[in-house]
Amino acid sequence: MATLSEIETWLQDRLPALLAEHQVPGTAVGVLFGGEVIDHAAGVLSKATGVPVTPDTVFQIGSITKVWTTTLVMQLVDDGLVDLDTPLRDYLPEFVIGDETAAAVITVRQLLSHTSGFEGDIFNETGKGDDAVEKFVASIADVTQLFAPGEMFSYNNAAFAVLGRLIEVLRGKPFDTVLREHLFTPLGLTHAATDPYEAILYRAAVGHIRPAPDAEPVPAPMWAMTRGMAPAGAMLAMRPRDLLAFAKFHLDSGTAADGTPVLSPASVKAMQEEQVKLPKLGMMGDSWGLGWELFDWDGTTVIGHDGGTIGQNAFLRVVPEHGLAVTVLTNGGDTIELYKTVVGHVVKELAGLDLPALPTPPATPVPIDVDRFAGTYSCEVVDVTVRQDEDGKVWLDQTPKGIFAELGPAPDPVELVGRNEESLIALKAENGVHISYVFVGNESGGPALFIHSGRAIRRASA
Structure with a gap:
């Protein structure tokens, strides 16, 4: 097995060439193993400025935010304020969607596990104020119900905005404030931003998109999505080391590095328990827990999440059995190829695990109707x-x-x-x-x- 020092040397040697090969403008990588963290960066914040990426660069983590939102909900469970199997309406009477029968029975657990059944890719603009999440929840009153609550899995961004509103109501504060007070501060995070106004105080990466399918990535025309979707992953940005501090506290049964209890061991465990199986979709997990994606890597359980915003992609994989976590934060290009190479190397060298192959077309296609x-x-x-x-x-x-x-x-x-x-x-x-x-x-x-x-x-x- 390799050492962290050897992994760091490999990153220094390989990242520049990998960025060029996959047209990724910039990346920052962090690895947690044996309680120690290494990080390394390469490339530029933006092709428009050429400013170098450093390990302290903040990238948007996109939907990895959903695990943070879930953690805030589980803190409410720990405090006796929420029961996962109670209908959301008991806590949030304002929750209305197109199907009243479904709205009356959807539970907090179903929202956390993407089994609530209503259409989830809703990105209504509801302003930049502290009431943006509240207004967003009001804006989905006509959203379509696709299947009965609890029947199956369908990834749902809007559900996490609803959960963000639940957090706001029960804590009596805006989502961003709760995030900072209940996670950023007790975990000792120093390079994490809840919105563009905070991100600009750091060395912030800019997303890149392709203006045409075969074109090289160029800086995106905007940095962030609507604030109303912040609890789902529209804005949260941080450096790898801060994201790994979050992963470590989940590995340490809910305890921060200074010994502060942040989440109960029971809630940490519950988040990692299977709630629903998924069809074989490639990059997504084999099943879903509460917030976490769950992967089976040849008998070893891996938890994680990915995130994608406007030209930025983030990857987090945690192997509890080996005390290992790795994150790759990027700002455009063929990011999955970079993920496969970097994460594949790290988990192989530190845990002896092979990154599972992604699905490929069969040599002989199956006849279909x-x-x-x-x-x-x-x-x-x-x-x-x-x-x-x-x-x-x-x-x-x-x-x-x-x-x-x-x-x-x-x-x-x-x-x-x-x-x-x-x-x-x-x-x-x-x-x-x-x-x-x-x-x-x-x-x-x-x-x-x-x-x-x-x-x-x-x-x-x-």
């Missing part, structure tokens, strides 16, 4: 059409909507082949991943829902 799957599937942020051309090939077309339509042109059509009877897989890898698409049938035999990047999307037309 295209008529059963063909059609248009629609949600708030994208319309997805599955079609067959005159040569018999199956294609997926995507038309982004809302904020995502403003970030660049629609993606090129994706050719799909049969992976198994219920799923298709992209023939060509995108950012290092052959994306899988799973279809969920209804009583009449046709697919009512289409699982795209972990989200269930309702069929709009055949």
Whole structure:
């Protein structure tokens, strides 16, 4: 096995070449092992300025924020203020969605495990004030219910904004304030920002996007998403060392480095227990806990989460059995390829683990009934059409909507082949991943829902 010092040397030697190979403008990497932390950085904050990234650079961590929000909810559980299996309405009577029957029974546990069933990719702009989360929750009153609460998994950003509002109501303070008082301060974090106004006080990375599918990444036209979605991951930024301090306190049964109890051991354990299994989707976990994704790496349990904002991607993997955590923070380019190389090397050298291979198209595609799957599937942020051309090939077309339509042109059509009877897989890898698409049938035999990047999307037309 390697030492941390050897890992640090490898990062110093390899990161610049890896950034160039994968067109990643900048990265900061941190590794926690045996209670010690190393970090290293390479590249630039922005191609527009050329300012170098350092280990103290703050990157947006995106949806890794959801684990922080979950931790704040579990603190409420520890304080006797929340029961996970009580309907949310008991604590948040203002919660209204399009399906009143569902709204009345959705529990806190279902929100935390992405099983509440309502459409989750809602990015309504509700301002920059302390009432942004409250206004966001009010703005989803007509959101569609996709399936009965608790029936299955569908990744849900809006659910975590709702949880953020629950935290605000029960703590009597804005979400950002609670985050700082209940996590940043007791964990001793020094380079963490809850919004752009704080991030600018540090060496902050700028996201990069591709103006066309084959173009090189360029600085994104905006830094952050709407504040109303902050509890889901719209704004939180930090350096790797601070993110690893958060991971370490979860490894240490909820105790901060100075011995301060921040979360009960029971709640730490509960967050890592399986709540729902997932179909094989590639980068996502094999199952989901409370906040955490759960991975099975050849019999070893790994917990983690990824995050993506406007041109920034973050990766966190924690191996409790080995006291190991690694994070890779990036600001554009083929970030998954960088993740695979860096995290793959670290876990192999320090824990003897092989990073599981991502799904690839079968050598002989599985025959599929295209008529059963063909059609248009629609949600708030994208319309997805599955079609067959005159040569018999199956294609997926995507038309982004809302904020995502403003970030660049629609993606090129994706050719799909049969992976198994219920799923298709992209023939060509995108950012290092052959994306899988799973279809969920209804009583009449046709697919009512289409699982795209972990989200269930309702069929709009055949």
